[in-house]
Amino acid sequence: MSDAERENTRPGPAGPTLEKPSEGGGPPAGGGAGMEQSSSAARYRPDPEADGRAGRFWSVRRVPAAVVGLLLLAATGLLLYDIAAVRADRPGAAWRRVLADELATRSLDDPWVVAAAVAAVLLGLWLLVLALTPGLRGLLPMRREKPDLRAGLERRAVAVILRDRALEVSGVQSARVAVSRRRIRVRAQAHFRDLDDVRADLDAVLADGIGELGLARRPALAVHVRRPARG
Structure with missing residues (x-):
């Protein structure tokens, strides 16, 4: 040039x-x-x-996979720790007692329940799209x-x-x-x-x-x- x-x-x-x-x-x-x-x-x-x-080439999507994996690992680890504490004759965590009480007392048409369900559906759809689509649209x-x-x-x-x-x-x-x-x-x-x-x-x-x-x-x-x- x-x-x-x-x-x-x-x-x-x-x-x-x-x-x-x-x-x-x-x-x-x-x-x-x-x-x-x-x-x-x-x-x-x-x-x-x-x-x-x-x-088409498939994207490995490392970032979404890492985020989902870390969130599941943290939630599972926290739940297992609380279950082990209860088995050791210690009181359960306050967050688990509050969550169990909310799930037992709130009705299905409660705004918070509906909002949580919608968020869970959207997250699930997003994960399905990532799993079923190739990605890498810029590569022919x-x-x-x-x-x-x-x-x-x-x-x-x-x-x-x-x-x-x-x-x-x-x-x-x-x-x-x-x-x-x-x-x-x-x-x-x-x-x-x-x-x-x-x-x-x-x-x-x-x-x-x-x-x-x-x-x-x-x-x-x-x-x-x-x-x-x-x-």
């Missing part, structure tokens, strides 16, 4: 953005009123038959060429690769790429050439780029090209 390109690099909210120095005296790319825009879905369509089979699995080898690409890395490919298209001054698990959205600014021609070239270049990534499930592609209106 040249010094001029490095100075024009700035992050964008939807993905990495890089601007090339303006060529041919065209207007600078940037936000503002009066944008000429060419928007359409790209001609590229994912081919499910060409995709491989590779499941790649095709498995060997059964004992798995690989994946971060979505931000995919955005950087495709952004660099988009900047190689003639007429593209800057490009912003947003990558999700199902779709890739590219917003480019062109400072010369017809917008439809630029978009067609972007369709072809980005389709080849997505195919070369080796993703197990190739996302759909949407390309939007615009340029500032000349004053």
Whole structure:
């Protein structure tokens, strides 16, 4: 990357953005009123038959597991200590006597009982979601060429690769790429050439780029090209 390109690099909210120095005296790319825009879905369509089979990576979720384990360990240890104290002819802990009394005297429609039940249900649902969902949404699995080898690409890395490919298209001054698990959205600014021609070239270049990534499930592609209106 040249010094001029490095100075024009700035992050964008939807993905990495890089601007090339303006060529041919065209207007600078940037936000503002009066944008000429060419928007359409790209001609590229994912081919499910060409995709491989590779499941998503599962998150180990160490923090939730550690928190739940420590809470259960503390509660179990406290309860066992109190039971052992009672077996040793010592009075039970005050908290256990109060809890037993509350459970015996409060009705099921009591606000505190309802609130505790709702909290327990929400906690249980949260734990089930963590147990049954893979997580790691920012990692896109790649095709498995060997059964004992798995690989994946971060979505931000995919955005950087495709952004660099988009900047190689003639007429593209800057490009912003947003990558999700199902779709890739590219917003480019062109400072010369017809917008439809630029978009067609972007369709072809980005389709080849997505195919070369080796993703197990190739996302759909949407390309939007615009340029500032000349004053």
